[in-house]
Amino acid sequence: MRSIISLFLLSFSLGNGVMFAQQSAAQNPLKNLVSLPPFEEELSATFFAENRERLRDTLPDSSVVALFSAPLKTRSNDIHFPYHQDPDFYYFTGIKKENAMLLLFKEPIRIEDKWYREILFIEDKDPKKEMWTGKMLGAEEAAEISGVGAVWSNTQFKPLQLDWDKLKHVFANRHLFVEGDDLTHPGDLMSLINHFYNKCERAGRPVLVNEGEDLFAFLRQQKSLEELRMIQRAVDITCEAHNNVMRSIQPGMTENQLQAIIEYTFRFNGADGPAFPSIVASGDNGAILHYTDNSGVLIPGDLVVMDIGAQYEQYAADITRTIPVNGVFSDEQRQVYQLVLDAHTVAIRYARPGYKFWTPHEEALRMIGKGLIKLGIIKEWSEIGDYFMHGTSHYLGLDVHDAGIYSALKPGDVITVEPGIYIPEGSPCDEKWWGIFVRIEDDILITEDEAMILSNSSPRSIDAIEAMMRKPDVMVEDQP
Ligand code: GLY
Ligand code: MN
Numbered sequence: 001m002r003s004i005i006s007l008f009l010l011s012f013s014l015g016n017g018v019m020f021a022q023q024s025a026a027q028n029p030l031k032n033l034v035s036l037p038p039f040e041e042e043l044s045a046t047f048f049a050e051n052r053e054r055l056r057d058t059l060p061d062s063s064v065v066a067l068f069s070a071p072l073k074t075r076s077n078d079i080h081f082p083y084h085q086d087p088d089f090y091y092f093t094g095i096k097k098e099n100a101m102l103l104l105f106k107e108p109i110r111i112e113d114k115w116y117r118e119i120l121f122i123e124d125k126d127p128k129k130e131m132w133t134g135k136m137l138g139a140e141e142a143a144e145i146s147g148v149g150a151v152w153s154n155t156q157f158k159p160l161q162l163d164w165d166k167l168k169h170v171f172a173n174r175h176l177f178v179e180g181d182d183l184t185h186p187g188d189l190m191s192l193i194n195h196f197y198n199k200c201e202r203a204g205r206p207v208l209v210n211e212g213e214d215l216f217a218f219l220r221q222q223k224s225l226e227e228l229r230m231i232q233r234a235v236d237i238t239c240e241a242h243n244n245v246m247r248s249i250q251p252g253m254t255e256n257q258l259q260a261i262i263e264y265t266f267r268f269n270g271a272d273g274p275a276f277p278s279i280v281a282s283g284d285n286g287a288i289l290h291y292t293d294n295s296g297v298l299i300p301g302d303l304v305v306m307d308i309g310a311q312y313e314q315y316a317a318d319i320t321r322t323i324p325v326n327g328v329f330s331d332e333q334r335q336v337y338q339l340v341l342d343a344h345t346v347a348i349r350y351a352r353p354g355y356k357f358w359t360p361h362e363e364a365l366r367m368i369g370k371g372l373i374k375l376g377i378i379k380e381w382s383e384i385g386d387y388f389m390h391g392t393s394h395y396l397g398l399d400v401h402d403a404g405i406y407s408a409l410k411p412g413d414v415i416t417v418e419p420g421i422y423i424p425e426g427s428p429c430d431e432k433w434w435g436i437f438v439r440i441e442d443d444i445l446i447t448e449d450e451a452m453i454l455s456n457s458s459p460r461s462i463d464a465i466e467a468m469m470r471k472p473d474v475m476v477e478d479q480p
């Protein structure tokens with residue numbers, strides 16, 4: 001009895017906590033969550049070695065490429081953000097540690113009495129640092145991961161004498177802002193960058209960063225089979241997260257609680273975590289394209305836009321589902337949703353070789369324009385941008401907005417298709433449409449023929465979404 005009374009007092013004193021405790025007890029969302037079968041693959045040293053070979057093939061004669069790892073970033077005081085490797089550095093090395101650098105030469109160059117095609121510089125193992133932040137890479141392990149034969153201490157870069165007669169062109173990745181130099185360490189990231197730029201300046205070689213970015217983007221755009229397997233895993237986990245929300249959402253829950261279900265599903269299935277801040281936007285929050293507060297309460301009758309993506313082995317998924325909080329779309333929501341879905345379908349039809357990168361967007365825009373006019377939401381073509389104000393596609397890979405050339409669509413490209421319609425309160429149309437925000441986003445692979453949708457394992461049609469929300473263990477086939 002005493003414990004009941006004190007629980008009651010505690011609930012009373014916590015205010016909103018009362019509602020939260022009651023909801024959690026009543027619905028226990030975790031009981032409906034489903035997990036995926038295990039997946040144990042990782043990228044091989046051969047993959048990274050092949051990427052370096054492809055890079056070498058695209059370089060002009062007498063070139064060198066310097067790739068720097070990402071800096072560690074401070075969150076506050078002495079706490080850091082979780083480390084995320086620079087995508088270019090990762091793509092050519094597979095190394096996920098900081099204070100590292102790769103030098104890659106077009107032709108073998110002689111240093112002292114040996115010939116080198118590439119040298120990877122990494123941080124020396126330091127038992128004191130390992131005690132605080134975990135195991136560091138030894139040279140042998142770094143060689144095994146990357147396939148680079150020559151792995152040196154990062155302190156060996158400063159004294160290195162390069163034969164600049166053989167190095168006419170110097171490319172580098174665009175390194176991110178580095179917060180500070182450890183003055184006692186000649187091989188930390190800032191020292192590597194400074195020594196590199198000083199050497200180039202003394203040798204009269206400009207560092208070609210924009211040109212380097214274009215080369216890396218060209219290579220990264222086309223995904224290999226190994227990469228596709230990683231992307232597919234990130235996509236499968238993300239679909240499962242959407243499905244888990246559909247299985248357990250209840251009015252009165254908070255957006256944050258949906259985010260918890262989503263990110264639980266990510267990590268439980270082996271993802272590194274989210275590839276970008278999860279967007280869980282119910283009601284009017286759906287108007288904010290990159291909403292990340294996720295603090296609203298779910299109200300029956302509202303839609304919730306969930307734009308989320310797991311990261312697996314550094315590869316991102318990016319999938320949006322829009323669902324009704326109470327499990328059933330209203331008539332107006334249905335009409336707008338179906339229009340976005342039609343635009344999505346038509347965009348995918350044009351996502352194939354022979355078309356430009358922007359053709360799917362142009363077709364989606366045309367479909368949405370026609371539909372908005374038909375529904376009476378707009379009168380003039382020029383008003384479309386008020387309701388659909390973003391692009392339909394971007395490349396997807398190591399970055400969620402991945403590197404690529406944005407010209408013709410090619411087999412091996414992975415892109416998103418994500419049309420949307422957003423009708424905020426006060427829009428110049430019948431107010432029955434106000435407060436409807438819909439985005440549908442899928443990840444697709446461009447093939448020789450029609451595009452392959454990688455994210456079919458989460459329902460997308462109105463009927464299939466409603467069916468899954470009604471019967472959490474049923475997945476209705478709904479794909480075109
Ligand atoms: N999640 C961000 C985007 O869809 O581009
Ligand atoms: Mn997205």
Ligand code: MN
Nearest residue numbers: 318416418441
């Ligand atoms: Mn996207």
